[in-house]
Amino acid sequence: MDKNLPLGSRRKFLARSVSWIALGAAALVLPKGYAEEPRMLEDPMRVPGALPRPYGERSPFVKTARVGGAGQGAPHGWGANAPNNFNSWTPLQDLHGIVTPSSLHFERHHNGVPLIDPARHRLLIHGLVNRPMIFTLDELERFPAVSRLAFLECSGNSHDLWLPDAPDFSAQDTHGLTSTSEWTGIKLSTLLEAVGVRREATWMLAEGSDAAGMDRSVPLTDEVLKEALICYGQNGEALRPEQGYPLRLLLPGYEGNINVKWLRRLKLGSAPFMTREETSKYTDLMPDGKAYQFSLVMEAKSVITSPSGRQQIHPGFHEIRGLAWSGHGRVTKAEVSVDGGRTWQLARLQEPILPKCHTRFLLPWRWNGQEAVLQSRCTDETGYVQPTRQDLIKVRGTNSIFHYNAIQSWRVERDGRVRHIYA
Amino acid sequence: MDGYGTSMRKSLLIGIGTLAIAIACVGSAWSGEEGGGYGLGRTATDEEIRDWNIDVSPTGEGLPPGQGTVKQGAQVFAVKCAMCHGPTGTEGPKDKLVGGQNTLKTAKPVKTVGSYWPYATTLYDFINRAMPFNAPGSLNSDEVYSVIAWLLFQNGIVKEDAVIDGRTLPQVQMPNRNGFILDPRPDVPVR
Numbered sequence: 001m002d003k004n005l006p007l008g009s010r011r012k013f014l015a016r017s018v019s020w021i022a023l024g025a026a027a028l029v030l031p032k033g034y035a036e037e038p039r040m041l042e043d044p045m046r047v048p049g050a051l052p053r054p055y056g057e058r059s060p061f062v063k064t065a066r067v068g069g070a071g072q073g074a075p076h077g078w079g080a081n082a083p084n085n086f087n088s089w090t091p092l093q094d095l096h097g098i099v100t101p102s103s104l105h106f107e108r109h110h111n112g113v114p115l116i117d118p119a120r121h122r123l124l125i126h127g128l129v130n131r132p133m134i135f136t137l138d139e140l141e142r143f144p145a146v147s148r149l150a151f152l153e154c155s156g157n158s159h160d161l162w163l164p165d166a167p168d169f170s171a172q173d174t175h176g177l178t179s180t181s182e183w184t185g186i187k188l189s190t191l192l193e194a195v196g197v198r199r200e201a202t203w204m205l206a207e208g209s210d211a212a213g214m215d216r217s218v219p220l221t222d223e224v225l226k227e228a229l230i231c232y233g234q235n236g237e238a239l240r241p242e243q244g245y246p247l248r249l250l251l252p253g254y255e256g257n258i259n260v261k262w263l264r265r266l267k268l269g270s271a272p273f274m275t276r277e278e279t280s281k282y283t284d285l286m287p288d289g290k291a292y293q294f295s296l297v298m299e300a301k302s303v304i305t306s307p308s309g310r311q312q313i314h315p316g317f318h319e320i321r322g323l324a325w326s327g328h329g330r331v332t333k334a335e336v337s338v339d340g341g342r343t344w345q346l347a348r349l350q351e352p353i354l355p356k357c358h359t360r361f362l363l364p365w366r367w368n369g370q371e372a373v374l375q376s377r378c379t380d381e382t383g384y385v386q387p388t389r390q391d392l393i394k395v396r397g398t399n400s401i402f403h404y405n406a407i408q409s410w411r412v413e414r415d416g417r418v419r420h421i422y423a
Numbered sequence: 424m425d426g427y428g429t430s431m432r433k434s435l436l437i438g439i440g441t442l443a444i445a446i447a448c449v450g451s452a453w454s455g456e457e458g459g460g461y462g463l464g465r466t467a468t469d470e471e472i473r474d475w476n477i478d479v480s481p482t483g484e485g486l487p488p489g490q491g492t493v494k495q496g497a498q499v500f501a502v503k504c505a506m507c508h509g510p511t512g513t514e515g516p517k518d519k520l521v522g523g524q525n526t527l528k529t530a531k532p533v534k535t536v537g538s539y540w541p542y543a544t545t546l547y548d549f550i551n552r553a554m555p556f557n558a559p560g561s562l563n564s565d566e567v568y569s570v571i572a573w574l575l576f577q578n579g580i581v582k583e584d585a586v587i588d589g590r591t592l593p594q595v596q597m598p599n600r601n602g603f604i605l606d607p608r609p610d611v612p613v614r
Contacts, residue, residue: 111556124467124475132467139463194464205478211559213552215478265475273480274542276549280534283603289527291539295606387611395611399532403608 064094066104067172086112087154089176092323093305097350098358099149100179102235107242108154108177110212110277114262118246121209123191123230127268130196137232137246143186146229148252149357151325153178153298155255155282158404161389169420171308174408175301178325180358181243183250184233189225191266201268205275206249209264216258217272218251219294227252227356230263253327253356254296255402257282287397300326300386301405302334302361302378308410309420315369320347323358326380330354333379334361340373340409340423341388347376355381372412373423389422479548483593486547490588491569493576499566500573503555512577517556521577524598537578541603543595546571568592 068088086109090100100106107113118137126132157177160169167173201220208214218224229250232239239245244261251259257277272278272294284292302324307313320338324331330353335344347361361376379385389406409423479485491499501510508514512521512535523533532538536546551567553559562570572587575595585591 111553111559124472126467126472126476132472133464134467134471135464142463143461194461207475207478211553213477213559215548215552267476267478269480271480273478273548274545275478276545276553279542279545279603280536280540285527285532285534287528289602291603292606292608293603295608297606297608299608384609385613387613391611391614399530 064091064104066090066106067176068107086110087177089172090179091172092176092178092303093171093308093311095305098180098323098352098360099235100181100358102181102237102240102243105152105179105181105234105240105243106154106177108156108256109210109242109261110214112211113241114210115241116209116246116262121246121264123247123264123266125191125195125266125268127205127266128198128201128270129192129268130198133195135191140186140230140247141232143190145184145233146187147182147184147233148229149180149182149352149354150250150252151178151180151298151356151358152250152256152259153301153325153327155257155295155298155402158301158406159401161404161406161408162393162398162400164398166420166422168310170310171303171305171408174309174420175303177256178301178323178358180325181234182236183229183231184236185229185231185250188228188230188249191230192225192268197268200270203269203272205265205267205269205273206258206260206263207265207267208244208260208262210262214257214260214262214277215273215275216260216277217269217275218249218258219272219296220268224251251296253298253329255282255298258296282402284396284400284402287399292400292403295403298325298327299403299405300324300328300331300378300380300384302331302376302386303408304336304374304376304410307374307412307418309418311418313367313412313416313418315367315416318365318367320363320365320374322347322361322376324349324361324376324378325356325358326378326382326384327356328384329356329381331359331361331378332381334359335377335379336361336363336365337375337377338365338372341375341377341407344377367412367416369414369416371414373421374410374412374418375407375423377407477548477552479544479551481542481544481593483544483589486544486589486592487564488589489564489568490586491565491567491572492586493569493572493581493583495565496569496571496573496576499562499570503562503566504570507556512574520574524579527599527602535578536574537580537598539599539602541597541600543571543575543580543592543597546574547592 066088088107090104090106121137123135154177158174204218204220206216206218231248231250232246234240234243239248247263248261249259249263284295302322304320304322306321320336324334334347334349336347337344347363350360350362353359377386387406392406409421411419411421507517508520513519519533520536523535523538526533547567568587572585575581576583
């Protein structure tokens with residue numbers, strides 16, 4: 001019930017609706033659809049509802065949204081790169097299950113989202129191939145199709161957590177640069193077979209047709225050849241522009257940036273091309289001054305999404321809910337601690353439990369009103385266990401920027417307020 | 424650039440252990456009918472490939488004709504770059520491009536062209552395709568070469584009379600050339 005709407009206008013609307021029905025002309029005068037702002041009725045059973053619409057929208061009562069965005073005054077900024085920050089964060093704390101709605105998928109682009117006419121878009125494959133080829137989108141969509149669910153995580157996700165301060169962050173702020181979609185496309189290997197890749201080809205440059213001309217080198221490992229997709233579909237429809245419409249590369253489990261969007265070109269070569277994004281960016285600086293390069297796989301990570309930072313809870317029953325994922329395969333175990341890591345309980349993993357995909361974990365909990373520190377820790381099918389922040393920093397220092405995957409801590413204070421802390 | 428062609432590649436091959444297996448798979452998987460038997464797509468013409476083939480590799484492959492000097496580069500930088508990177512490339516507000524040497528081990532590393540970038544050729548690949556930010560792809564090859572010459576000079580990597588072109592650029596030795604190691608993860612011991 002919208003208490004702000006004057007009673008008079010509610011009555012007027014109701015009266016009007018009733019009179020339409022009385023005239024027996026309901027089909028002509030039914031409300032067009034959900035109004036831009038909710039128009040509250042005393043009783044939705046007393047008036048005809050909205051009609052079908054060509055393209056659906058969520059209920060006007062649902063407000064969860066990405067945060068971030070570009071430009072001056074944006075709520076989030078990346079240090080020296082502000083204000084041109086082409087980032088937005090997924091509201092993980094508000095989502096159910098494992099799929100991220102396309103409209104809430106996190107975004108990271110390097111010079112805006114291009115507007116691409118699919119009729120004019122082409123994919124060129126050349127370099128160390130027997131026959132360089134050009135494909136139209138129509139042609140690409142005629143190849144045998146493959147769909148799979150996979151997470152996509154920016155390797156800069158949680159980058160603030162390398163820093164010594166622990167601001168009053170939400171789960172969206174700390175972990176919102178990861179999302180899961182069902183992706184549809186062609187196996188990369190199908191296209192490489194079509195062009196006849198030469199034996200000496202061991203790397204592949206992928207290039208986008210955005211204003212950044214994003215380019216990354218992809219190692220042609222057996223894993224890449226088995227799993228890489230050239231995608232045109234996301235969650236059952238065409239890719240969203242922010243996710244690379246009309247065509248993107250998908251390397252399940254690999255850092256977001258190498259999943260090149262707006263894909264226009266693949267060039268086969270015998271060595272990495274050493275592009276800007278794989279040398280001066282997306283490399284992890286260690287305490288000894290050396291940097292990890294081509295650290296492409298996103299290691300196992302998890303976060304409790306409820307209760308989580310900035311939320312307010314009340315004593316009594318709560319289901320602790322969270323997400324776990326690993327770029328190396330399936331999550332095999334998620335454990336939860338409510339005492340800052342002293343003791344751990346096994347959480348239930350909810351089906352489906354898919355490789356390289358967000359996996360939902362759940363644990364019933366009764367909050368007694370005392371201070372509690374909630375943590376989650378996951379293990380993947382390789383036996384890798386998500387590290388504590390202390391252990392991670394001991395090896396990598398705090399200058400890495402990328403690939404932070406440590407255990408997250410939320411402190412539930414006595415007043416029920418939940419805060420991001422380093423435990 | 425010999426070190427790149429042999430030892431670097433070898434280390435990458437060893438580092439990514441599965442690559443040998445991958446190549447074996449490639450050999451068997453791609454021995455089939457040309458075009459994969461689907462009859463989709465067409466052969467790309469040399470002209471089409473030339474138009475799109477803009478990448479530049481550490482060997483210098485892909486570098487176009489043209490050349491630039493430090494002096495010319497100073498002018499290009501002042502007009503096209505300084506508004507984001509600062510008059511001397513050290514001020515920002517965007518990425519700092521100059522200085523930062525000996526900061527990588529400190530609490531506040533400054534990762535610039537001079538202190539961090541391992542390959543000079545990357546400058547051509549990136550500037551040519553993505554800069555200036557508000558008009559990417561608008562510099563001609565002489566302008567790109569010259570702004571690279573200026574950046575390398577400002578970082579103390581080349582002399583003031585250096586001429587940068589497709590022959591000299593791949594020969595430039597970057598100070599942090601050996602500053603990278605291939606992903607050694609998992610690197611954090613489990614307790």
